[in-house]
Amino acid sequence: MTGENRSSLPRYYYSQFDHEISPVWSRDGSELLFVSNRGHIYGTGGFWRMKAEAGAEPREIHYEETAWKARPDFSSDGKRIVYASYLGQAWHQLWLMPSNGGDPFPISYGDYDNISPRWSPDGKQIAFISNRGGNTSLWVQSIPGGAQVEVKQKLRRWLRLMGDLAITVVDANRQAIAARISVTDENGRAYAPEDAWMHADDSFDRRERPSEAHYFHSAGEAALVVPAGGVEVEVTKGLDYRPVKRKIPVAANQPTKLIVTLDPLELPHDFSWQWMSGDVHVHMNYGGAYRNTPKHLVAQAAAENLPIVQNLIVNKEQRIPDITYFRTTPDPVSTSHNLLLHGQEFHTSYWGHLGLLNLRRNFIIPDYAAYPNTAAASLFPTNADVADMAHQQQSLVGYVHPLDAVPDPMKDASLTDELPVDVALGKVDYIEVLGFSEHKSTATVWYRLLNCGFRLPAAAGTDAMANYASLRGPVGLNRVYVKVPSGPPNIAPWLSSLKQGHTFATNAPLLSFTLGGSEAGDDLKLAGPGQVKFKAAMRSIVPIDHLQIVCNGAVVRDLNTSSKESDDRQSADAEGTLPISQTGWCLLRAWSEKAEYPVLDLYPYATTSPIYVWVAGSQQNASADAAYFIAWINRLTEAAKAGKDWNTEAEKNSVLGLLSRALGVYQRLQHPDDPKR
Numbered sequence: 293m294t295g296e297n298r299s300s301l302p303r304y305y306y307s308q309f310d311h312e313i314s315p316v317w318s319r320d321g322s323e324l325l326f327v328s329n330r331g332h333i334y335g336t337g338g339f340w341r342m343k344a345e346a347g348a349e350p351r352e353i354h355y356e357e358t359a360w361k362a363r364p365d366f367s368s369d370g371k372r373i374v375y376a377s378y379l380g381q382a383w384h385q386l387w388l389m390p391s392n393g394g395d396p397f398p399i400s401y402g403d404y405d406n407i408s409p410r411w412s413p414d415g416k417q418i419a420f421i422s423n424r425g426g427n428t429s430l431w432v433q434s435i436p437g438g439a440q441v442e443v444k445q446k447l448r449r450w451l452r453l454m455g456d457l458a459i460t461v462v463d464a465n466r467q468a469i470a471a472r473i474s475v476t477d478e479n480g481r482a483y484a485p486e487d488a489w490m491h492a493d494d495s496f497d498r499r500e501r502p503s504e505a506h507y508f509h510s511a512g513e514a515a516l517v518v519p520a521g522g523v524e525v526e527v528t529k530g531l532d533y534r535p536v537k538r539k540i541p542v543a544a545n546q547p548t549k550l551i552v553t554l555d556p557l558e559l560p561h562d563f564s565w566q567w568m569s570g571d572v573h574v575h576m577n578y579g580g581a582y583r584n585t586p587k588h589l590v591a592q593a594a595a596e597n598l599p600i601v602q603n604l605i606v607n608k609e610q611r612i613p614d615i616t617y618f619r620t621t622p623d624p625v626s627t628s629h630n631l632l633l634h635g636q637e638f639h640t641s642y643w644g645h646l647g648l649l650n651l652r653r654n655f656i657i658p659d660y661a662a663y664p665n666t667a668a669a670s671l672f673p674t675n676a677d678v679a680d681m682a683h684q685q686q687s688l689v690g691y692v693h694p695l696d697a698v699p700d701p702m703k704d705a706s707l708t709d710e711l712p713v714d715v716a717l718g719k720v721d722y723i724e725v726l727g728f729s730e731h732k733s734t735a736t737v738w739y740r741l742l743n744c745g746f747r748l749p750a751a752a753g754t755d756a757m758a759n760y761a762s763l764r765g766p767v768g769l770n771r772v773y774v775k776v777p778s779g780p781p782n783i784a785p786w787l788s789s790l791k792q793g794h795t796f797a798t799n800a801p802l803l804s805f806t807l808g809g810s811e812a813g814d815d816l817k818l819a820g821p822g823q824v825k826f827k828a829a830m831r832s833i834v835p836i837d838h839l840q841i842v843c844n845g846a847v848v849r850d851l852n853t854s855s856k857e858s859d860d861r862q863s864a865d866a867e868g869t870l871p872i873s874q875t876g877w878c879l880l881r882a883w884s885e886k887a888e889y890p891v892l893d894l895y896p897y898a899t900t901s902p903i904y905v906w907v908a909g910s911q912q913n914a915s916a917d918a919a920y921f922i923a924w925i926n927r928l929t930e931a932a933k934a935g936k937d938w939n940t941e942a943e944k945n946s947v948l949g950l951l952s953r954a955l956g957v958y959q960r961l962q963h964p965d966d967p968k969r
Contacts, residue, residue, distance in 0.1 A: 293324070293346055301333045302664045304641045311336070314363050317344070319370040326350075327362050333665055335609050336360050339373070341392075353393035357610050359579055361407045366391060368415035374399075376407040376420075382611045386420060386433070400433065400440075403616075404583045411435075419443075423583035427489060453520040453544035460513050460551045461527055468512030470595040471554065472766065474505060474526040474890075477519045482506030485516045489582050492762035493892040500887045504762065509595035520544035527552045528833070528890050530569070530597025530768060531800060535833055535890055560804050560829040560865065567773040567796075568786060570600030572647055573637070573692050573727060573753020574767050577613040578606070580760030586617065586625045586632055589758055589767070593630045598768035599781045601630065602649055602753070604637035604692075607659055618655045622783060631781035637692065643675045643710040647724070647753065649688040650787055656681055664937070671935050672943035675710045676950055679719035688787055689720060693727035693755050695734045701923035708931055711737070712921040713954040715746050722790060723748055726770040726797045728755035731897040732883070739845035740917040742877050742902055744961050749793035749813065750879075750901045769892055772797045775811070789813075796880075798898035800891045801836050804829040805880035805900045807870070812879070812901040819908050821873040828866045828880050834888035834896055835861035843905075844876040844912075853882070874910040877902035911964070918962035925955045 297310045310330040317324060324344050329337030331352075338355030339362075342348045356379050364375040373391050376384040377398070384405040389396035400406050404424040411418055418433050430443040461471040475483045480503050484490045488508035496504040507526075508514070520542050528535045533554040542548050571593075576584045586603075593601045605614045614634070617623070623632040636655055638646040642662030656678060658668050673681075679689040691711050699707055714720050725734055741748055752770040757763040775794040776785050789795070793813030796803045808824045810816040818824070828851055830839050841849040848870060853861040870878070881899040888896050929951045938944045960966075 293342075293344070293348070294350065297330060299330070301331075303329075303333055306336070312340075313360070316365050319366050319368060325364055325366065325373070327358060327364065328352075334663075336362070339364055339375070353391075354389060354396070359609050361405070363408045363410075365409055365411050367411050368413055374409045374411055374418055376405070376409060378611050382613045382615065386418065399435070399438065406431070423581065426583050426585065426588060427487060428581055450517075454517050455520045455542040455544055456515065456547045457518045457523065457540070457542060458513070458515050458547065458549045459510070459525060459527075460549070461510065461529075462512075462551060462553050464553065464555060466553075469529065469554065470509065470511050470591065471527050471529045471552075472507050472595050473510050473514060474507040474524075475516065475518060476506070476524050478522065483516055483518045483523070484508040485510075485514050488514070488516075490761060491765060494762045494764065495892070495894070497887040500889055505889065505892060507766070509592050509766075511591065511595075518542055525550060525552070526890065527554065529554050529595065531771070531798065531802060531833055532556055532597055533833075557802065557831045557833070558863075559802065559831060566776055566778045567802075568599050568776050568781060569597075569768070569771040569773045570602065570786065571598055571754050571756065571768045571771050572602045572604075572649060572690065572722070572751050573724060573770075574601050574603050574756045574758055575606060575614075575637075576603045576617070577759045578757045579608045579613070580757055580763065582759040582761070584759040586623045590623075590625050590627060590630045590632050592758060592767050593632070594627075596766055596768035598771060599630055600783070600786060601632050601767060602647070603632060603634045604647055604753075605634055605655065606637035606639050612659070615655065620650075620652050626781075628780045631783060633783060635687075638675070638678050640675065642671065642708050644694065644708075645692045646675055646678060646682075647688075647690040647692045647722075648678075648682045649690070650783065651682060651687045652685040654685070662937075669937035670939050670943055671932055672938070672947055674713075674947055674950055676714050676717060676719050677946075679714060683719075688722065688791055690722035690724060690751055691720060692724045692753055693729040694723060695737055696730045698733045698736045699924065701920070701927050704927075706931075707924065707927040710928065712741065712924055712958075713928065713951060715741050715748060716744075716921070716954040716957040717950070720748060722751040724753045724770070724797075725750040725899055726752035726772075726799055726897060728753075728764055728770075731894065735881070735899065739842070740920055743845055743912060743917040744914045744921070744958070745912050747793065747902075747904065749790060749795055750797040750899050751790060751795065752797035752799070766892070770797070770799050773802070775813075793901040796898060796900040798882075799893045800834050800888070800896040801830050801832040801839075801882040801898035803880050803882060803898050803900050805841075805903070807878050807903045807905070810903050812903060815904050815906060817906045817908075818872060821907060821910075822871075823869040824872045825869050826867060828864070830864040830882050830898075832862045832882070832896065834891055835884065836864075836882050836896055837861070837884040839864055839866075839880070839882045841870065841878060841880055843870070843872075843878040844874075848878075872905060872907060875905060875907045875912050877904050879903065914961040915963075918958040921958045922955060922962065925951055925958065929955070 315326040335357035340350040342350035377387040386400040409420040493505040636648040639660040752772040754769040756765040756767045839851040855863045884896040
């Protein structure tokens, strides 16, 4: 009906090609109504009408920012359109407008989503989907009148023989514990309790499994109906417990009970302090199908054995779904085992995204910059300016999901990431070495920054979209373990230790590494070159291909990933000596060549933060790495000089001055003996 159109607009979250979605027939069948972003940068677009003829010219009858869920529909008389909108609010509600365009108004209200409206043939009712109870449910609203009634199932007739399955997950003490559960039949179809939130892995690898993995979270007991014959049950609980997989026979019309005992991994004896895990990048609500709450997010964390959750409140297009939850202290629903904090993700896609942890005063508004065609089109404030605002509130600032590939300043068509600038100027407290990005690419750039002498701790954040049915997750997929004194979760010492670099970041392997008796984040001072003792250990819920000691960006020792007792590549202990001849850093990393279920990530990966090594009479040779970042910052400077959206000349001068100061840092590192620099 319509042709393909490639747009030159600077879209970030949407394709260069205009899309045309959610088509619906007019009541007389002569026209089509659809949603399209043609001519617009943000959102999925406005409403367009056209004759139902090939080559007919569409006309836009209404524009507002939408996000996939508008789903407009005609009234039975064809005079009105109902659709879902979040205009001026955080949640979708039902709106009405004239069918040829005009001023719309809402006909439903609430702090939850009402979406996918469809008008009844007699024009007296509108059916829609709501997540007011957390899960999705079907409702009908009278029009006019406004009375809403939930449509509930009264009877379910199965097309095959079914049986009842009751699953209880317990620990070694036979106490029920929360966990993640997956139940599938012989055809790979997934099942869950009627009230459970079903989730799926959107990034599954077909070389690993034929379809995406499905799972739900349980507080310890789950009751569901499954096909008679048999099902496969898989149970996991974070990275500290061994996953369990069982094939269970199920009798038709009979109850079947299954008790699953989860055993913790046997950790090395020198895990003397407590290593407490946290996910520094979670989004409680981010446009998904479900309506998440702090209480439910804490339950998700408990099932994933995740003591600390940082909910980074952020905009989803114009709206900020979780803004009403922002607070400077732990959420009241936190428990003695799971602590929930509400921080912020500063969301400029030009300079790179920032995580702001533990803001002590206020949410930073607007929470983005460099958004073309808006009042925030200017490249000011930079991430460095935002970091200063956050540090004034005693916040920790980190770069999140940094890189999908290693930048090449000489070849890349576009390079605007501010990371090396802010690290050079002391604005960055941590980096998500593991995140919604490419882990090894991120590590490559991280190593270069470490080679320049900067202290930059490793952290991990999933960028979990915790209210989606199928998107990045679950919470704690990427997590950072921080060394803290024993006891319940306490955010102050946890953040302090994170900033000091007493961490390892992981999506599966648990690591332990000492060099000369020093641990991650420590300084190891040596009187001169020589052999230094190391100890390394790894435990993992999945097989690991490589366990390596990396010093100054190079692998200096490959270690066996299997123990004397087993060749499963899930447990390793090693000790020996390393020749250390120059000032620099060393760390331990573990990784695999491919994805390994049930780790729902690109591939298993883990790294400790560096141990910083100081050899008397030696200094780091940062010349080549400094030259790399000099070329990078030169690209940033060129782009900033070409910018057209500055509000004032002072803004432009501020940004160029910032880039110049960072450039000077790297120039001095490149030529440390040149007094003119």
